[in-house]
Amino acid sequence: xxxxxxxxxxxxxxxxxxxxxxxxxxxxIFGVIDVVWIAYADxxxxxxxxxxxxxxxxxVPLPVACLIAIIGVSILGVVVHLLIIAPxxxxxxxxxxxxxxxxxxxxxxxATLLFGTDxxxxxxxxPILEFATMYISFARLIAFMVGLIGAVVLYLFLKRTYIGTxxxxxxxxxxxxxxMGVDQRRIYLVTSAIGGALAGxxxxxxxxxxxxxxxxxxxxGPVIFMICVLGGLGNMIGGxxxxxxxxxxxxxxxxxSNTEWSYVLAFTFFIVLMxxxxxxxxxx
Amino acid sequence: xxxxxxxxxxYGSFQALFGVSLEVPKGEAGGVIGPNGAGKTTLxxxxxxxxxxxxxxxxxxxxxxxGLPAHRMVEQGIAHVPEGRRxxxxxxVEENLRIGAFIPQARARFAxxxxxxxxxxxxLKDRREQAAGTMSGGEQQMCAIGRALMSKPKVLLMxxxxxxxxxxxxxxxxxxxxxxxxxxxxxxIVEQNxxxxxxxxxxAYLLEVGSIKLSGSAAELKNNSFIRQSYIGL
Numbered sequence: 001x002x003x004x005x006x007x008x009x010x011x012x013x014x015x016x017x018x019x020x021x022x023x024x025x026x027x028x029i030f031g032v033i034d035v036v037w038i039a040y041a042d043x044x045x046x047x048x049x050x051x052x053x054x055x056x057x058x059x060v061p062l063p064v065a066c067l068i069a070i071i072g073v074s075i076l077g078v079v080v081h082l083l084i085i086a087p088x089x090x091x092x093x094x095x096x097x098x099x100x101x102x103x104x105x106x107x108x109x110x111a112t113l114l115f116g117t118d119x120x121x122x123x124x125x126x127p128i129l130e131f132a133t134m135y136i137s138f139a140r141l142i143a144f145m146v147g148l149i150g151a152v153v154l155y156l157f158l159k160r161t162y163i164g165t166x167x168x169x170x171x172x173x174x175x176x177x178x179x180m181g182v183d184q185r186r187i188y189l190v191t192s193a194i195g196g197a198l199a200g201x202x203x204x205x206x207x208x209x210x211x212x213x214x215x216x217x218x219x220x221g222p223v224i225f226m227i228c229v230l231g232g233l234g235n236m237i238g239g240x241x242x243x244x245x246x247x248x249x250x251x252x253x254x255x256x257s258n259t260e261w262s263y264v265l266a267f268t269f270f271i272v273l274m275x276x277x278x279x280x281x282x283x284x
Numbered sequence: 285x286x287x288x289x290x291x292x293x294x295y296g297s298f299q300a301l302f303g304v305s306l307e308v309p310k311g312e313a314g315g316v317i318g319p320n321g322a323g324k325t326t327l328x329x330x331x332x333x334x335x336x337x338x339x340x341x342x343x344x345x346x347x348x349x350x351g352l353p354a355h356r357m358v359e360q361g362i363a364h365v366p367e368g369r370r371x372x373x374x375x376x377v378e379e380n381l382r383i384g385a386f387i388p389q390a391r392a393r394f395a396x397x398x399x400x401x402x403x404x405x406x407x408l409k410d411r412r413e414q415a416a417g418t419m420s421g422g423e424q425q426m427c428a429i430g431r432a433l434m435s436k437p438k439v440l441l442m443x444x445x446x447x448x449x450x451x452x453x454x455x456x457x458x459x460x461x462x463x464x465x466x467x468x469x470x471x472x473i474v475e476q477n478x479x480x481x482x483x484x485x486x487x488a489y490l491l492e493v494g495s496i497k498l499s500g501s502a503a504e505l506k507n508n509s510f511i512r513q514s515y516i517g518l
Contacts, residue, residue: 162386169372169383178354179332179364181387181435 012251041221047203077196232280373417384434
């Protein structure tokens with residue numbers, strides 16, 4: 001195999017790790033609360049700004065800055081649930097879509113107003129690793145490893161704890177969890193906090209590789225939605241796998257032509273698959 | 285132990301229960317029989333807090349519990365095995381049982397309760413790692429009852445436990461109900477299978493269009509000519 005193709009594939013597997021993290025968060029929220037957070041990528045944007053200001057402007061040490069950003073976005077998740085999701089929980093899906101879509105425009109405009117449209121970089125320069133004559137981005141490698149660890153921790157939480165079991169149960173039959181002594185509203189808050197924390201973690205990992213600006217969410221938001229739908233909306237394992245499939249299509253497409261065409265290829269693949277398997281690749 | 289006085293409830297503008305009163309003394313089993321659409325499931329859902337009570341008084345051990353949401357009712361010692369079993373199909377049997385022990389008091393004695401449920405239903409222990417949705421109807425009913433028992437309830441509500449099961453399995457389900465009674469639990473059971481349910485309960489109520497039409501000991505109802513004609517088919 002061509003060494004450059006291999007390099008592209010490896011780098012994209014590494015990027016897939018961050019997308020997988022976001023797909024997990026979005027699927028978790030959708031599966032449990034049954035509302036699609038259209039503004040999820042823009043919540044990530046807020047996390048990136050938080051990290052940028054803490055680290056680059058105020059000189060907070062990077063690990064501490066990351067931790068504060070993650071906790072901050074987690075709290076933001078809870079606030080979004082209380083202010084925007086909770087009031088429309090029993091509304092028709094279209095109204096929910098408009099509410100979270102409105103949040104997207106609000107966050108983008110608000111960020112533009114506060115920070116302008118400058119591209120800002122946190123200024124952490126990580127080396128490019130040379131490995132068997134291939135060049136691999138260290139930032140992406142870290143992002144991949146941390147993303148994987150995040151996914152494993154989430155898995156153990158959902159599998160081993162009472163709250164985690166309740167979260168999985170509520171996604172399977174929301175009407176009767178009350179009979180088990182589970183307070184639905186509390187589970188929704190915990191889920192929003194976890195979804196927010198995953199967005200915060202992804203924000204820290206993305207800030208290592210990309211500049212932050214008010215519209216950064218637009219560059220990966222649509223891809224995350226495509227991944228979630230491809231994997232079967234609400235299906236966490238499906239979304240996790242679909243992250244790597246889409247990343248690879250973009251990598252291989254990008255290698256043979258250019259990045260723009262690779263996205264065309266990925267979305268074409270997505271549309272064709274929606275005709276063949278309308279409920280997602282991994283539909284049950 | 286569980287007592288309802290003039291309880292009314294419904295869905296939105298539709299009223300399903302009109303002034304229902306009933307009493308289940310400690311250690312006894314009560315039965316509610318009646319045709320489809322009489323409000324039997326609504327009654328169970330009101331008692332377990334899934335549907336809010338509109339009027340009336342409900343007490344557990346003399347304490348008023350009416351109007352509490354479902355997740356607080358479990359803390360009062362009321363467990364509800366819903367109609368159609370409603371297991372979490374993709375959770376394993378043991379995970380279903382674990383979620384039954386969600387309330388803090390139950391978590392503390394999880395291991396003991398689990399042993400007890402596995403002693404009652406050894407089949408569940410064999411299937412502990414299996415996804416609950418892949419079991420047979422009878423096994424699922426065992427799991428649903430086991431899940432409710434995990435909270436160590438004082439009163440167990442059972443909504444149509446024999447519905448949708450093969451005749452032989454129906455017999456097994458009623459045997460289960462007998463065994464649970466022998467454990468000293470107070471039980472309230474809703475059934476369309478009138479003949480069978482009158483064999484396992486002490487006292488029964490006939491519910492028609494949202495109100496109690498008849499009540500009495502199981503023996504009295506079994507010999508009541510109206511019940512015999514309309515519900516037992518003799």
